[in-house]
Amino acid sequence: MGALSNQLLTVAVLTYLVAMVCHAAEYAFGTRGPVARAAARPRRELAAVGAGARGTAAAPEPETAPTTASATPADAKRHALAGRIALAATVVAAVLHVGAVVTRGIAARRMTWGNMYEFVLTLTLVGVVAWLVVLTRRPAIRRLGLFVTLALVLLLGVAGMVLYTPVGPLMPALKSVWFIVHVSMAATASGIFLLGFVTGVIYLLRAGYEQGKRSFPYPLARWAPESEALERLTFRLHAFAFPIWTFAIASGAVWAEAAWGRYWGWDPKETWSFISWVVYAGYLHARATPSVKRRTATWIAILGFLTMMMNLIGVNLFFEGLHSYSGL
Amino acid sequence: MTQVEDRVATTAPPRRVNRFVALLRNGWRQLTSMRTALVLLFLLALAAIPGSVFPQRNVNADDVQAYFREHPRLAPVLDRLGAFDVFASPWFAAVYLLLFTSLVGCILPRTWDHLRALRVGPPGAPRRLERLPQYAVVEDVSGDVAAIATLLRRRRWRVVVRPGTVAAEKGYLKETGNILFHFSLVGILAGVALGSWYGWHGDRLLIAGSDHGFCNTLQQYDQYGLGPRVHATDLPRFCLELVDFEARFHESGQPESYRATVRVEAEGTSRQADFSVNAPLRLDGANVYLIGHGYAPVIRYTDRYGRSQTSVAAFPKSDEMLTSEGVFTFPDANINPETGERDPNAQVAFQGLYLPTVSEDRTVSRSVHPEERSPGLLLVAYRGDLGMETGIPKSVYELDQRQIESGKLVQVGLSKPLRKGEVWTLDDGTTVEFLGTRPFVVLSIRHDPGEKIVLVSAGVLLVGLLMSLAGRRRRVWCRVTPAESSTTNRSSVVEIGGLPRTDYPGFADEFAELVGALKADRATTGHAPRERAGTHEGTD
Numbered sequence: 001m002g003a004l005s006n007q008l009l010t011v012a013v014l015t016y017l018v019a020m021v022c023h024a025a026e027y028a029f030g031t032r033g034p035v036a037r038a039a040a041r042p043r044r045e046l047a048a049v050g051a052g053a054r055g056t057a058a059a060p061e062p063e064t065a066p067t068t069a070s071a072t073p074a075d076a077k078r079h080a081l082a083g084r085i086a087l088a089a090t091v092v093a094a095v096l097h098v099g100a101v102v103t104r105g106i107a108a109r110r111m112t113w114g115n116m117y118e119f120v121l122t123l124t125l126v127g128v129v130a131w132l133v134v135l136t137r138r139p140a141i142r143r144l145g146l147f148v149t150l151a152l153v154l155l156l157g158v159a160g161m162v163l164y165t166p167v168g169p170l171m172p173a174l175k176s177v178w179f180i181v182h183v184s185m186a187a188t189a190s191g192i193f194l195l196g197f198v199t200g201v202i203y204l205l206r207a208g209y210e211q212g213k214r215s216f217p218y219p220l221a222r223w224a225p226e227s228e229a230l231e232r233l234t235f236r237l238h239a240f241a242f243p244i245w246t247f248a249i250a251s252g253a254v255w256a257e258a259a260w261g262r263y264w265g266w267d268p269k270e271t272w273s274f275i276s277w278v279v280y281a282g283y284l285h286a287r288a289t290p291s292v293k294r295r296t297a298t299w300i301a302i303l304g305f306l307t308m309m310m311n312l313i314g315v316n317l318f319f320e321g322l323h324s325y326s327g328l
Numbered sequence: 329m330t331q332v333e334d335r336v337a338t339t340a341p342p343r344r345v346n347r348f349v350a351l352l353r354n355g356w357r358q359l360t361s362m363r364t365a366l367v368l369l370f371l372l373a374l375a376a377i378p379g380s381v382f383p384q385r386n387v388n389a390d391d392v393q394a395y396f397r398e399h400p401r402l403a404p405v406l407d408r409l410g411a412f413d414v415f416a417s418p419w420f421a422a423v424y425l426l427l428f429t430s431l432v433g434c435i436l437p438r439t440w441d442h443l444r445a446l447r448v449g450p451p452g453a454p455r456r457l458e459r460l461p462q463y464a465v466v467e468d469v470s471g472d473v474a475a476i477a478t479l480l481r482r483r484r485w486r487v488v489v490r491p492g493t494v495a496a497e498k499g500y501l502k503e504t505g506n507i508l509f510h511f512s513l514v515g516i517l518a519g520v521a522l523g524s525w526y527g528w529h530g531d532r533l534l535i536a537g538s539d540h541g542f543c544n545t546l547q548q549y550d551q552y553g554l555g556p557r558v559h560a561t562d563l564p565r566f567c568l569e570l571v572d573f574e575a576r577f578h579e580s581g582q583p584e585s586y587r588a589t590v591r592v593e594a595e596g597t598s599r600q601a602d603f604s605v606n607a608p609l610r611l612d613g614a615n616v617y618l619i620g621h622g623y624a625p626v627i628r629y630t631d632r633y634g635r636s637q638t639s640v641a642a643f644p645k646s647d648e649m650l651t652s653e654g655v656f657t658f659p660d661a662n663i664n665p666e667t668g669e670r671d672p673n674a675q676v677a678f679q680g681l682y683l684p685t686v687s688e689d690r691t692v693s694r695s696v697h698p699e700e701r702s703p704g705l706l707l708v709a710y711r712g713d714l715g716m717e718t719g720i721p722k723s724v725y726e727l728d729q730r731q732i733e734s735g736k737l738v739q740v741g742l743s744k745p746l747r748k749g750e751v752w753t754l755d756d757g758t759t760v761e762f763l764g765t766r767p768f769v770v771l772s773i774r775h776d777p778g779e780k781i782v783l784v785s786a787g788v789l790l791v792g793l794l795m796s797l798a799g800r801r802r803r804v805w806c807r808v809t810p811a812e813s814s815t816t817n818r819s820s821v822v823e824i825g826g827l828p829r830t831d832y833p834g835f836a837d838e839f840a841e842l843v844g845a846l847k848a849d850r851a852t853t854g855h856a857p858r859e860r861a862g863t864h865e866g867t868d
Contacts, residue, residue, distance in 0.1 A: 169578055172585050176606040232833065239797045246793060250786045259606050261529070261617035261774045263782060264520075266387060266415050268380040278373040282366055284797075288830075289362045307373075319380055 001107035002167035006160075008100035009121070013156045015093035016149050022086030023146035027223060029082070083142050087135070090145060094128045101125055107167045113183035114170050116316050120159040122184075123312075124152050126191025134195070134233070141233070143223050147198045155194075158313075178255030185248035186273075189241045190308055193280075196237035197305035200298045203230040207295055231294050235287055238301055242280050249273050268319035272311035279304040359426070360433035368427040375423050379414035382406065386413070389551075428517060435510040442503045449488035450497035453805035453825070460805075462826030462839040466847050476806050476822070479849050483842070485804065494806040502830065505795025508788055515785030523778025525557045533642055534570045535624045535768040540640070541569035544614065544773065564613035564775075566594035573767035575621060577698050581649050588618050588769050613775055620770030622652055625682050625705050626763040631661045632674075632756060642768040643682050644725055649695040652682045654725050659716055661758075675714045677727055677737070678760065681706040686745075705746045705762045709754055712737035801829040804842065822846070 101121055105112045112118040131148050135141065170179075205221035224230065252273070253263040264270060283304055286297040345353075358364055383391030392412045396403040410417030457463055476494045477487045485496035530552035534542055542548050544567070546560045554560070572589040587604045592611065603609035609616040624642040631637075637660070643652030655677060662674035685697035686704040693706070715731040731737040744752045746762040753759050803826070810820045824843055828835040 168580070169582060169584065172583050172605045175585070178606075232831070235831070243790060243793050243797060246790055250790065253786070254783070255606075257779065258608060259617075260619070261608065261615065261772045262776065263779060266379055266384060271376050271380040275373045275376050278369055278376075282369040282373075285362065285369070286366055289366075291363070292366070315380065 001103050005100045005104035005107060005167075008096050008103060009156070009160060012093045012096035012100055013153060013160065015089050015096060016153050016156070019086045019089035019093060020146060020149035020153060022082045022089060023143065023149060026080075026083040026086060027143060027146055083145075086145055086149075087142060090128065090149060091132065094125070094132065097121075097125050097128060104167060108169065110170055111180055111183070113179070113187065114168070114174060115163075115165045116312070117159050117163040117165045119183070119187060119312070120155055120163060122187040123190045123194065124155050124159075126188050127194040128152060130192050130195050130237075134237075138225075138229075138233070141199075141225050141230075144199065144202055144225075147202060148195070151194060151198055173259055176255060176259065178251055178258070182248060182251040182255050185244055185251060189245035189248050190312065192237055192241035192244070193305055193308055196234050196241060197302060199230055199234045199237060200301045200305075203227055203234050203298055204295060204302075206230055231298065234298060234301065238280065238283060238304075242284060245273075245277060245280065249277060268315045269311060272307060272315050276304055276307040276311060279307055356433065359430050362434075365427065365430045365434065368423060368430060371423045372427060375414070375420050378411055379420075382411045382414070384412060384414065386416070386553075424517075428514065431510055432514065435507060438503070439507050442500075442507060445497075445503075446500060449486050450495040450803050450805075452490055453493045453495055453807055457805060457807060457823045457825030460825035460827050462824075462828075462836060464824045464839070464843040466822040466824065466843065473806075473808055475849065476808075476846065479846060480804070480806075483845075492808055496804045496806075497802070498804075499799050499801035499829075501795050502799025502801050503796075505792040505797075505799060508792030509796055510792075512785040512789035512792055515788065516782050519778035519781030519785055521778070522781060523555075523776040525555045527774070527776040527778065528552070528554045528558045528563065529772060529774040531619075532771050532773065533768055534568065534771055535640055535642055536570040536573060536766045537640075538569055541567055543567040549773075564594075564611070566592060566611055566614070568592060568616070568771070570767070570769055571600065573621060573769055575698070575767075581697055583698070586618060586621060588621075590616075614773050615775070617772040617774065618769055619772045622650065622768055622770075623682055623684060623700070623765045624768045625654075625680060625765045627656055627678065627680075627705075627707075628761045628763055629656075629658050629661060629676060629678075630759045630761075631658075631676070632758055633662065633665050635663075635665060637661065638763070640766060641680070641724075643680065647694060648698070650684050650698040651693075651695040652684075653680065654682070655679050655727050657714055657716075657727075659714055673712050673736075675712065675716075676758070677710045677714055679708040679710065679727060682765070700765065703748055703765065706743055707746060707752065707760065707762075708743045709740040709760070710737050711740050711756075799830075800832040800835070802832060802835055802838075803827045803829065804839070806846075 101112050101118075104118065104121070108114065113122055128148070131145075135145075202221055202224050205218055206224040207227040209218045209221045209224075210227050252270075256265070256270075257263040279300060283297055283300040286292040286300055287294070383395050385392050395412075396407075399406075406412065410419065414420055454460070473489055473492065473494055477489045477496075480487045480494065480496045485498045486500065488495045530546070530549035532542055532549050534540065544563050544565060546552055546554075546563070569591045570588065571591050574585075574587045574589075576584040576586075578584050585604065587602055589600060589602050590609065591598060591600050592609070594611065601609055603616065603618060605618055608618070622643060622645050624640050626638060626640045628636050628638045637658055639656045639658065641654045641656050643654035645652045658676040660670075661676040663670050681693065683693075683695040683704045683706070684699060685695050685701040687694075687696045710727060710732070713731060713736040715728040715736065727737065732739075740754055740756075746752055746760075748762055748764050751759050751761045805825045807823045807825075808820050809823065824839075824846065826835065826839040826842075
């Protein structure tokens with residue numbers, strides 16, 4: 001079963017990779033992609049750039065118009081097909097991903113949150129499920145899939161190559177009901193924060209693009225949805241994940257009281273989850289304050305995710321503490 | 329953390345104010361502003377980082393000592409800056425106390441505002457409703473303000489009826505949740521403070537057996553910490569004795585489960601209790617946690633005069649397979665029983681290495697499994713002056729290296745591996761026998777009276793957070809004006825304006841639905857008998 005899990009994961013990562021390539025194809029050759037644009041309407045492009053240079057979010061730029069006269073319907077269909085294939089590949093990969101997690105759980109006869117490898121596996125699964133759920137509600141953001149699949153491939157790649165730990169039983173300290181509650185909540189919150197991080201980055205790119213910035217990273221967001229909608233999505237993801245994260249910390253404190261005798265002891269993992277909590281609380285406050293720019297607020301959210309990554313990977317590798325279950 | 333929405337900045341009338349008072353007031357305003365609160369939040373996050381980078385005394389004091397040894401120059405400087413006690417340092421306290429002051433300074437006025445809003449209800453309608461984000465006009469036949477109010481109330485809006493207008497507001501729970509969230513943070517801080525003032529904890533190594541019992545007094549702890557408001561006599565009285573300890577391991581050597589059985593004596597009664605990791609022993613006024621375990625080998629030394637002494641020494645583990653190291657000391661060995669004379673150079677000590685499972689080829693000096701499958705004790709004998717009279721405190725787990733270096737304590741012969749029951753005869757005819765082992769546990773005994781406050785506050789915090797994030801505050805105003813253009817005198821026009829007070833993309837839909845409901849209501853009451861409409865008007 002353990003071997004099956006590893007094989008399933010490999011196939012899942014490859015399928016995510018296929019999805020990523022298809023998303024990239026859609027981006028590059030799609031009706032709004034740079035290749036199609038360069039070929040079809042060099043003049044309007046220049047005009048659009050001129051008009052969009054100081055354009056606001058509300059100004060309907062030609063790029064954001066769903067269809068343009070330049071691309072033939074056949075082309076449009078073909079490129080939408082690439083996007084749909086990418087989506088289908090993501091769904092297939094997600095199913096394989098579920099399979100990898102479940103078979104590992106069966107192999108170990110327990111929940112698959114016992115070490116860092118398994119935690120990343122679960123976290124990314126939550127991320128991809130959240131992504132698919134958001135997508136059913138807002139099909140327009142499909143193109144963000146390029147970044148979502150990129151993040152998934154990177155995280156799973158790191159998990160498979162660096163963090164891999166053979167299937168093993170749980171340590172006595174992890175045998176508790178709180179193991180299920182605390183770790184599942186932490187993984188769920190992390191997965192949604194991951195998605196919020198991706199939309200946040202795209203928002204910043206898109207907002208820059210809408211302000212007329214055309215140097216390197218900004219054109220990546222040419223095809224992205226309107227910045228205002230992205231910003232709202234980013235906020236809602238964070239507003240959804242923050243209480244879950246709060247609950248994860250609180251349940252961890254209850255567990256720590258039973259296992260270590262104190263609910264809070266500034267163990268490195270505790271310290272960093274506190275830091276993440278404070279930073280995300282800062283984001284929510286900044287977002288609610290009219291005098292703080294939305295872009296500044298989003299930067300705070302991105303900083304928050306970096307602290308989450310520091311907590312997940314950095315603390316396990318660099319510091320010694322009570323949360324030493326990484327298996328490394 | 330003021331969300332500046334519609335709290336009008338109170339412009340004080342131009343009057344002479346004491347400069348100092350003005351400074352104070354400006355400072356207070358600055359401190360309670362959202363920007364300051366955000367900066368303080370980030371300072372708090374930033375200030376916590378050193379706490380994870382440097383070893384902390386309250387987490388692991390040994391690591392701090394190791395850091396001092398590794399960085400003899402840097403460590404004292406860092407220590408003066410509080411790097412090893414970050415969370416108790418004045419600068420960390422300054423950040424969070426300022427933050428909490430800012431929080432309270434902001435949340436109190438907001439609470440008054442909110443209470444007043446709850447009592448008074450939504451304010452009067454703005455003069456030009458068409459300027460609001462949502463606006464609709466309904467042609468009315470009766471112009472019945474009370475009916476509109478009833479409809480809105482049925483939909484759980486808080487309604488205030490004024491002549492010609494209806495003001496309604498919904499989503500008060502958002503602000504309630506917001507206030508709860510911030511007050512619960514204060515509650516958590518209060519609980520933590522209470523716990524650190526009135527809480528205490530102590531660690532104790534406990535070897536199995538009735539001869540190694542322990543009673544809850546400070547002298548019996550290996551290390552302890554008392555809150556500033558706790559006195560040694562405040563500790564609850566109870567005694568513990570380790571009856572049995574069971575550790576199970578997987579074939580790989582990874583631990584599977586632990587279970588400690590203790591006899592508890594408190595208030596004259598004696599009972600037996602089991603506990604383990606994740607399931608502490610909860611006594612009245614203290615909890616007992618299992619935080620470590622190991623083996624304590626037992627040896628019997630028979631000296632030159634034939635006198636036997638048995639020694640049990642807890643050996644701390646040095647790896648996950650429970651290879652354990654420790655020492656046995658016999659300071660009273662070789663005392664002439666007739667004269668009572670002590671030979672200062674005939675004290676005896678053994679340095680031991682205990683392997684619960686010796687490897688089959690016996691070449692590896694490490695245990696291969698943590699269970700006692702084929703236990704072996706490797707002893708190195710020393711004779712001479714143990715140096716115990718110097719008065720310098722030293723570890724009970726290793727011999728005084730200075731005595732060995734100065735030649736006062738000399739190794740006798742080579743090291744000797746012993747199986748259970750085996751006897752080793754030293755060069756002077758004395759013997760040592762390996763009798764077996766006893767389990768030992770390391771217990772942490774703690775009491776924190778602030779725990780419950782923190783737990784309840786955390787629950788309230790979560791509820792408040794959910795209310796504040798899920799709630800949506802919005803206002804609706806209806807103004808009824810007689811329409812001149814209308815054919816009959818009785819009909820009028822109802823203007824409806826809607827204002828979402830928080831980011832709420834679904835408000836337009838809700839507003840449209842509400843307008844639809846008002847229209848439908850108008851239609852039905854329009855057909856209603858005139859007298860009924862009249863009574864409604866009379867209720868104003």
